[in-house]
Amino acid sequence: MIQLYYFAQIKELTQKKEETILWSEGTVAELIKWADETYPGFTDYSWQVAVNEEYVLETEEINPGDIVAFIPPVSGG
């Protein structure tokens, strides 16, 4: 199991703030693939991925128990 958090616009797309999903092993890229299948349009958005409060690249491994957040970059000012 891993815990997913959706921030800002992504939360509106998924219609939820967080969820827990089954996960045995895989990279961030594989999770993104899952997300895009589950929530069509997911990859049309721009976001960064944090695993356990560290931003990571798509090659990073995600392990059961990890907390993953999708965080859109913020440009306003």
Added chain:
Amino acid sequence: MIQLYYFAQIKELTQKKEETILWSEGTVAELIKWADETYPGFTDYSWQVAVNEEYVLETEEINPGDIVAFIPPVSGG
């Protein structure tokens, strides 16, 4: 073992931000007694006690593994 955090003025009295101490069982009141013996003048200061990010009364039990913070109330404005 419990982890202690000292905030603001208390940090200046103890000369440290945090420390780990041995702890098997006891209440907040007993921890305060230990602190006053270890750091003379400790109880001359005003502070509130949080255990695991919840403020508690002196009757609260502290268990091994708990995180305890001493936080002075803030009045400025």
Added chain:
Amino acid sequence: MNDRFIQQKRFQMLGTEGQQRLQEACVTIIGCGALGSAAADILARAGIGTLILVDRDYVEISNLHRQTLYTEQDANEMIPKVEAAKRRINQVNQHVQVKTVFDHADAELIEQFAKRSDIMVDGTDNFETRLIVNDASLKHQIPWIYGACVGSTSVVKSFYSDSSACFRCLLPALPATNDTCATVGVIAPAVYMTAAFQCAEVFKYLCGDKDNMKKKLVWLDVWTNQQHQFGIENMKRSDCPSCGEKRMYPALQRSAQTKYASFCGRDSVQIIPAKGRTLTLDDGENIAKKQRLPSKRTPYFVQIEYGGSRVMIFANGRIHVHGIQDVNEAKSLYHQLFG
């Protein structure tokens, strides 16, 4: 004028309806120092309908580094803060009704504001006034937003529900001494941070979004990057005389408050601390030491030199301030030194 608030209304938690509620609201800001002036700036710009501003002080040059509404001219002319605030506010939003009260915020006044306002914002610099605000809030069933800052630290908590611990539950006894802006200083980022948290709470309350109001106390140090949120539910005391089963609202009782009296013709003011607060000679000496103020101690009193005045703390806790005639000046000095 029609799209003045367009970008605020676009924020979905506020919207057009929220904007309407802000415009119909009356908010009292108690104290127009650092927090009060930053909050007044935000709330006036946001389009709050009526602001009641209460403060007893004049603008001074040493305020300017952290008190956003005021200018050098205000300080040079020694304008009362509430008047300088009103002038600036009406330059940024002429539609805000600003009511100014140039006076010490005592229990009687604060009860009046509680009756007239939708919510009160804490811009005070001392615990005693906050206990009055707390009691008035509970008695008249309107929320208040505690905010405080010192050094680089911000603390904020909304108090809006009978069922949760109140400010007195957290602070059943007034600390004899504590760090104040006069003892350990304060930087403007901590002020703006605190006021920003407070005003967001005001928006949430007025928009009817109580769910998102702060149930926890936020503690944030902008210098060291420590961010905490402390729960307070365990602190609820059923015997609390403010929010418990038998309510006395002790801070609203005249006898409980700090008393000030000027000695006519003697250029000095006597202060008797609020009930429940005990200042010892040791406390007096510690404060002088911390602030590196010249002081001397006898068995009967501690004398501290501060800003051109001599402050004498007597063994029974009574205080005399020499070199000041004006009671309001003495009140400011007292809270600067002793919090």
Added chain:
Amino acid sequence: MNDRFIQQKRFQMLGTEGQQRLQEACVTIIGCGALGSAAADILARAGIGTLILVDRDYVEISNLHRQTLYTEQDANEMIPKVEAAKRRINQVNQHVQVKTVFDHADAELIEQFAKRSDIMVDGTDNFETRLIVNDASLKHQIPWIYGACVGSTSVVKSFYSDSSACFRCLLPALPATNDTCATVGVIAPAVYMTAAFQCAEVFKYLCGDKDNMKKKLVWLDVWTNQQHQFGIENMKRSDCPSCGEKRMYPALQRSAQTKYASFCGRDSVQIIPAKGRTLTLDDGENIAKKQRLPSKRTPYFVQIEYGGSRVMIFANGRIHVHGIQDVNEAKSLYHQLFG
């Protein structure tokens, strides 16, 4: 004047020496909108010696709810923001040297500021300018403080070290679209919060306290009370063309930037997005839908009506804005709509 900064100097991490350093410092603020004006207010009050303010816009009435330096009169008279800012700053602290640059902050200008300043504060509203600031900062070895806010969210990160990931590492490709203040709004508390974080970073840097500068990206939502600090070390890319082994500083190359050209006598401006940014017809349609703006789509373009102008996005990413002659107005509109 001698104790104007007394309470700031009392703050032990700053002190008399820190105050001296603030007074000797030159800080550039890029963009004087919401973040820039709050930061300028704090920094001027704190006694920064020289402030360079860069902005290409005029004060508008819809700015006032979140842009602290400006008044209704500034909006009525359509004063350039940098001039209105300077006027107010010198009312709150006449000793600040304010240099105003009423222009679009392009690579050439930003490099000049990087050479002249001790640190740069991000008050921009778009990623493209931030990538320029990032490259200028790395090339000229001075830090910059990223700050951004939208809705009730604040994001802040100091970039000051070659060894850490840079802004381009975090954002190797410009997002085609993202939420902006024009799409989802913004509330003033998020602005003040962000600027407060940014200015505290400036103080730390100028006081020589690099240890306490933010190594993590702070993400805080003042409405929902979410507070996060995200590490960025894993994002360092050795092949980053800005901070990697082979540095090109791509954003400083003229060809990389968004290009604007007005069509003489035709009351319209052409915009070619920055290299690395691709706007599709779908993007255009989504933006219109999100903001509930009237729009129509053909196989060749999407046309959006926005603020009295018609904005046409063509299939090759080129944009025409009709109903505007002034290139700077078109730049503002472009960043409002597309971030």
